[in-house]
């Protein structure tokens with residue numbers, strides 16, 4: 412696991428966006444795995460800027476999002492489809508037909524989950540998976556538990572996650588209690604993983620992710636066994652890391 416400490420959120424967003432631009436420039440038909448939440452918002456904003464400066468062409472790129480709330484239609488302002496459209500897809504030249512987000516209102520959720528994984532496999536697998544991390548160590552909506560799931564599945568959200576995500580809704584009661592999420596197997600199959608974290612609140616979980624033991628109680632800790640994970644944090648999120656866990660960005664060939 413490589414850890415890059417950016418000076419601030421802007422730099423973190425810039426480094427992450429440039430990773431995507433570099434990949435798409437080398438491989439225009441790249442398959443991106445995308446996340447929602449507050450953390451990657453700056454990266455999406457930066458990607459739109461770089462697109463407007465003609466630095467990147469997404470016309471052949473496909474994307475698969477990690478997760479979607481159960482019961483929310485794509486037009487719902489808190490749905491992850493809506494988030495992706497408004498923060499990124501509406502502003503770049505990706506073909507929306509090539510952007511996939513699990514369908515939270517599918518009649519048969521089990522079929523939707525199987526079809527989602529099959530679609531990823533048929534596309535050739537994810538080249539670069541972007542992840543945020545929950546304060547409780549979740550990635551996607553793989554919540555701490557005795558068991559972890561390989562494939563895309565329906566999951567109950569923990570109280571922690573419902574509380575954390577209630578900031579986006581008018582009241583906590585409106586936060587869906589279930590979501591469809593890619594499983595740990597799907598995430599681990601990505602060729603490269605970029606995990607982003609910003610702010611002091613994320614410092615304890617970042618320390619556990621990088622320096623702690625691998626445990627299903629910290630789902631993100633399984634990333635320690637992936638051969639190409641880059642953790643990009645700002646100084647606040649890195650504040651509880653031991654010095655020797657951090658590698659200088661100059662010394663890393665990304």
Ligand code: F6R
Pocket residue numbers: 445446447448449450451477478542543544545546549550551552
């Ligand atoms: C979102 C997702 C979640 C978030 C995590 C952190 O698609 O999969 O795992 O990445 O909850 O969210 P923020 O960035 O809002 O702190």
